[in-house]
Amino acid sequence: MKEIISILEKNGFVFALLLVGCIIYVSYFISKKFTNNHIPGAAIAISFGLVLAYFGGEKGFASVPGFSGLAFLGGTMMRDFAIVSTAMGAKLAEIKKTGFIGLLCLLIGTVVAFFVGGSIGYALGYTDAKSFATIGGGACTFIVGPVTGGAVGASSDVIAISIAIGVIKSIVVSISTPFFAKKLGLDNPQTAMIFGGLVGSTSGVSAGLAATDPKLVPYGALTATFHTAMGCLLCPSILYFLVQLFI
Amino acid sequence: MKIYGVAILAGCFLVGHILGDLLGRLLHMNGNLGGVGFAMLLLILLHDYFDKKNWHQAETENGILFWSTMYIPVVVAMSASQNVKAALSGGWVAMLAGVFATVACFAIIPVIDRMAKKANNK
Numbered sequence: 001m002k003e004i005i006s007i008l009e010k011n012g013f014v015f016a017l018l019l020v021g022c023i024i025y026v027s028y029f030i031s032k033k034f035t036n037n038h039i040p041g042a043a044i045a046i047s048f049g050l051v052l053a054y055f056g057g058e059k060g061f062a063s064v065p066g067f068s069g070l071a072f073l074g075g076t077m078m079r080d081f082a083i084v085s086t087a088m089g090a091k092l093a094e095i096k097k098t099g100f101i102g103l104l105c106l107l108i109g110t111v112v113a114f115f116v117g118g119s120i121g122y123a124l125g126y127t128d129a130k131s132f133a134t135i136g137g138g139a140c141t142f143i144v145g146p147v148t149g150g151a152v153g154a155s156s157d158v159i160a161i162s163i164a165i166g167v168i169k170s171i172v173v174s175i176s177t178p179f180f181a182k183k184l185g186l187d188n189p190q191t192a193m194i195f196g197g198l199v200g201s202t203s204g205v206s207a208g209l210a211a212t213d214p215k216l217v218p219y220g221a222l223t224a225t226f227h228t229a230m231g232c233l234l235c236p237s238i239l240y241f242l243v244q245l246f247i
Numbered sequence: 248m249k250i251y252g253v254a255i256l257a258g259c260f261l262v263g264h265i266l267g268d269l270l271g272r273l274l275h276m277n278g279n280l281g282g283v284g285f286a287m288l289l290l291i292l293l294h295d296y297f298d299k300k301n302w303h304q305a306e307t308e309n310g311i312l313f314w315s316t317m318y319i320p321v322v323v324a325m326s327a328s329q330n331v332k333a334a335l336s337g338g339w340v341a342m343l344a345g346v347f348a349t350v351a352c353f354a355i356i357p358v359i360d361r362m363a364k365k366a367n368n369k
Binding site for chain 2: 016017020021023024042045046047048049050052053054056057058059060061062070071073074075078079080081082083084085086087088089090092095097098101104105108109112113116117120121124126135138139140160161163164165166167168169170171172173174176180183184185186190191194195198199200202203204206207210214217218221222223225226228229232233
């Protein structure tokens with residue numbers, strides 16, 4: 001048994017490919033047989049991944065001995081590489097059509113998430129400006145939270161909470177997007193770009209759109225990746241100063 | 248050859264990251280600002296340029312398309328390696344802030360969507 005685990009560990013990336021292949025096969029099978037394709041296979045597979053992650057540790061299921069390759073296959077480098085490749089399916093004309101509104105969405109999405117997140121933190125006892133800004137940043141994405149916290153000098157437990165908020169947001173977005181897609185009118189490139197810009201969380205948006213309609217992924221992902229940039233820019237600066245004025 | 252496509256993709260990816268890093272430095276922020284977004288824009292512009300020049304190399308395109316079909320598997324691996332336990336143990340603040348931030352963003356989507364459609368119809 002030990003030998004097998006060490007072989008899996010050494011060839012972690014290859015094992016991760018096998019594992020993910022199996023997860024996707026089972027998920028698409030469940031989707032077809034039991035839900036009549038109403039719940040997309042990709043949505044089941046992503047939820048399945050999250051459930052597995054719960055039984056792992058700091059790196060989710062990749063913390064379990066033998067499964068470390070999952071963290072590489074699903075790591076930032078591979079994720080970003082795969083996201084960029086989806087740009088092949090995007091049409092320049094569609095992006096130009098939404099250009100300005102997309103920018104506006106980035107701004108609105110960041111400000112709304114920041115103040116909604118920060119206010120909830122405030123209501124639950126994190127009443128200083130530094131914590132407000134850090135928790136608000138976390139409500140943008142789990143990268144903006146720690147970046148803001150580091151910049152304004154928030155305590156490490158608040159930074160940890162801000163990361164948790166970002167991860168929860170990405171989980172909620174991943175799972176709920178396919179269910180709300182119809183209500184949100186999420187069936188065309190333009191709405192996908194608005195969706196990505198407002199919601200932000202790149203992992204959530206890309207997983208949610210993948211589960212809804214893979215054709216929309218590049219549009220949503222494009223604006224979503226700029227959302228983190230916008231958050232890193234605004235949260236520790238203008239928004240933090242605004243908060244300081246009131247608290 | 249497929250590797251040409253993969254190489255183009257890799258080039259866009261790296262140039263995008265360098266641009267994102269430069270922007271980060273320029274604004275005195277640690278880290279990469281929108282590197283992936285720049286890389287995507289670059290690939291979209293290149294694709295558009297090749298389209299206009301009528302350069303169609305199916306094999307080269309397949310090299311990039313392979314990676315875009317690997318996208319869902321990568322996302323599944325990503326969700327399996329999230330620190331879900333810590334996120335859930337972040338307590339009520341994390342739970343409520345995460346859920347309400349999402350709900351608030353979802354709620355504005357139809358409003359802006361309507362604005363955008365009106366603007367386009369003008």
